[in-house]
Structure formats: structure tokens, C-alpha cells
Amino acid sequence: MSIETSLKTALEEAPVPPAPSLWQMNLDLQVKPTWRRMLTGDRPTGPLHLGHYVGSLRYRLALQEHIECFVIIADLHVLTTRTERLDELEANVREVVLDYLAVGIDPRKTAIYLQSLVPEVLEIMWLFMSLVSVPRAQRIPTLKQAVRDLQLESASVALLSYPILQAADILMVKGDVVPVSKDNASHIELTREIARRFNRLYRPIFPEPDSPIGPLLVGLDGQKKASKSLGNVILLCDDAETVRRKVRSMFTDPRRIRADIPGRTRGNPVFIYHDFFNDDRAEVEDLKHRYRRGKVGDVEVKEKLARAINRFLDPIRERRAYFASRPKLIEEIVYEGSRRARAEARKTLQEMREAMGLTHFRQEGTL
């Protein structure tokens, strides 16, 4: 059997992902008829959590049913903030691919690829670098934030270039839709500027990508954002008991010190999670109704939430187990996706060189 056929067979035999009715709850996405290609992705810095699911993974699930999709694992971007422990990257990459496959990203519809396996992106980035001034690159809010959060003395040139590399990721496949969370919005804005400038200066070859922005999920502790570094998240790979424990510890309405005091459901993390993950809508409405009247205890609300989240995660766990026991298959998926991405990158780079008049001394087969 060829690699492609064995890959196809293995994917056909994989357990089914969560049903769309589950992940489409509160999904705000209008698919534009002009969209041809999606590109988005993550840095391989650790396991993904429910915040990633709500803010971006389910947008990819929705879009892969409509258009051609690319999902990048941005390992080169990790180097912008980290120079040590790089030997952890491989395990992290595998973990992220497993998370993607587990939630239902389908390699038959979506090319999952590793950034460092497409070296053309660096040449494309170089060609973009002259289109961005230093003050413009310095105005990116995530840059200051990274310097602050990581307590760096100053930004490296790589960190300053982070969004230019991201623009190269997107434009190398001519992505016209890039679903991201809010903290990446300024990078997509710069991508649009680079596309516009290139198109005007040379030849119009790039789309100016749209970026539907997914909602931020609150943390279990009621902090604005669920974030692994804050430790306030439920991981997609958490087991049922861990989910129950984490849900029991969740922050609720702090003014409600007894179950018979009427509580607020709006902005209350347990109800925000119910809204996103509990497919039993009648149960959610009943709980909200009783909560506002002081007729239900936190214990019951949380018990039902933990059950709902576990119901949601069960098919994800099943798919994860299937792929986790097939490490070779993971490699094939990444190689196949990277081949597809690389073919696009080569085409785009060639088109850019021609548009720029950069074809001197280029003879097939001389080097």
C-alpha cells in the first residue's frame, strides 16, 4: 500500500470527532463567498485547552467544510522568545498535532504542516522585511507585552520580526481568511498592510486577509483569559477526574455565600462554560432560572457542568487515543501537509521574484 492510501485508510478508521451541534454553539462566523483559503495555527509551546477550542479550533472545523485549509505549527516562531530547551520542541509538536486531530481537524481537508519544513517562508519574509519600517514593527502591542511578560531587557531582532514571519506564513499560501484570537489581531493588520504595499509596488498577487476574531474564554479563576501560564485552564487532554476537580474549584458569583441567595448568571464563569459546552440547553436554562432565584447550589451547577464538559471531551479523548498509539501516522500527516504547504510556498516565491524583477542569474539546474 502506498503512503497515501495507508494514510487514507487510517483516517477513515479513526473514531468520529464531536458533532457540529456541539461545537457550533455560540459560534459567530459568517463564511464569505470570496474566501478561498484559510491559514492559521499555533506555536508548539504546550498542550491546547478549552480556550483554544472556543477561540480558534472550532473556526477551523467550520471552515474546513467549506474551503481549503492550512494549519501551521509555528516552531520557528518559538525561537523569537526562547533560546534554550529547544529539544522539547519535538514532543510539543507531536502534542499539538494530536490536539488538532483529536478535536476533528481532518488531514484530508486541512494540511497540517510544520513551519521549519518549509524554508521558503524565510526567503518570503526577507522580501517582506523591506516593506516594514522599524517604528511600524515596534508599534505592535504584542511586542511590548512579550518583553514585559518575559522580563527581557530588550527585544531581539527575531522578536521584532515576529509578525513579519507570520505575514509570510499567511501570504505564502495566499490565505484570505485567518481566524485568530484577539491578541493576534495586530499581526493580521500588519499582514494586510504588507500585502497592500507589495501589490501596489510590484504586482497585485496577494489577498488582504480577513480575520474573524474568536471570543476569549474566561479562566476557571474568573480571570479575563484562560491561559496555560496562569494555570486556569482545562486541557483538551485532561481526564474526567481532573475535569471534575477543576470545575469544583471554579470561581462563581462571589456575593453568593449561600445557595438560597439569588445569584448572577451573566459574566459568571460557570454559566459561560455551560453556554459553550453544555449541549443540554434545557438543563442550562433550568439551572440559570433557579440560580437567579436562589434555588440551586453551586455544587449541582458544577456537577452538571463537569458532566457536560466530559460528555464534550469524550469523543476527543477517543480520537486522541487512536492517533496517540500511531506515532508513525502523525509523522506521515505532518510530512504530507508540509509537502502541500511547500509546493504553495515555492509557487508564491517564484511569482514574487517575477513581480519584483528579481530573476537575475536564475537558470534551471545550474546550481
Ligand code: TRP
Ligand atoms: N502567532 C500565532 C500565535 O500566537 C502563531 C502563528 C504563527 C500564526 N503563524 C501564524 C497564527 C499564521 C495565524 C497565522 O501562536
